[in-house]
Amino acid sequence: MIVKPGIYLLGLLIAFAAHGENFTADKVKRAQQIIEQAIDAHGGQAALDALQTIVVEHETHGHAVNQSLKPDKPWDKNYTKGISAIDVSNKLFVTRNKGYSGGFEFDTATIINGEQSFTIDYRTNTAQPVKEPDFDTSSGPFARVTPALLVKLIKQRAHTALYLGDVQHNGKAHSVVSFSMAVGPSISLYFDQETSLLTHSERFLDRAGLVEYEFLDYDMIDGVAFNKRFELYVNGDLDMQRENQSISVNKTFANLTAIDPTLTKTDPIGPDEMRLAELSAGIYHIGGNGTYGMFIDMGDHVVAIGGTGGAEQRIKLLRGAVGDKPIRFAVMTHHHSDHIMAAKVFAKEGATLIAAEQHKRVVKQALDGMDTKIRTVAAHETMKSKQHTLQLIDIGPTAHSEHILVAWLPKQGILFSADHFNVPRTGPIRPAVQSTRTFAQALKRVKLKPTVLVSAHSPMTGTMKDLQQALDANVMSSKPEVNISSAARRYQF
């Protein structure tokens, strides 16, 4: 049976009236009043009901928090120029992004359109079918930065809404209402008591922590309130600022869902299951779900390379190959937040962590108070056993990190590196990004000529020929609908 929120609420309010004061009933009732006022302030029920499509062209300046060249503030800037388009009743969603971040140029689109759903990479001119397109999950991030959609949503989900209280925010009195989303944790919305406009939202996520948005500079477009800017804060730090340069409402956008016939269609990508590959005797590349590590059996102990998440599962597979030999050392390639996630896991194994000198503080922080030795590498270090010679070399600076450790096995010609080059699981070798180009230069500078390139983000290994192919590849297109000339000037690409 489907209970309409209105009927449900009516029942609740009758119950409330019948039974007198009750803490929860009072919070529910107050939430309804605030939601009704917000609906009016954002354009009224009729205008919000009529709101079917929104197309936003935006420009975003991001701050690479814990993902910059250096491990400290000020964080590097990144830049995205893009389009987001949503058709609420037909469940269409398009997001188009072109820009530069952490040594990576990107030019992509995601189209969610039932059976015709694709992720497109315009640098390789490929379109990959989306296996199980999910409108709610894909459009969720856009809905969460679009107050008109959030207000529509809170009305639809009013049966889950609770008034949390009044707070001062940016010097103004606000009423705060929370409600539960279809996907992810509940969200708290701050409504300005004077204007009833949504000015702030908050969610607390398990891994990321506190995620907050500030909605700024409202304007009425076709009778609906839209913010011209927003700011995103993660755990109190400014993470991105977006400017909505144009917003159009209730217009179709067939141009954005059309699949360019010149795109090469690739196979849909299947799940990336955990696996172990023995690259050479006693040298293992283990991982899945986009994160991989290398493990070297030194005879009486193991050296682990790479600190991405998923280390527990990698170690489980490793045990099947090497038994219970201790992991005595674990190398953190660099300081980025996604590459020190395994620090605690390896510390629990009793390993000494190895990192570039400049990254010691960040690695220590990642240990969260756990007591483990951290050894630092200044430029390079050689670890030897009867079985293997392993060199750790700081090949930085690159366009991705000022210092970055690679693991080099000269006898086997095997090189493990993170975040600079990989052969993708499907589709062609991608044209080199700035990070790849500076990686190739760094290999020349330190006179390394590997035969096997092993990656922290792909199960595939590559060769120097593959790397050269990436360097030689032409970037395919520059679609006219996103003009990034201003970004190009800023970042010289």
Ligand SMILES: [Zn+2]
């Ligand atoms: Zn990185």
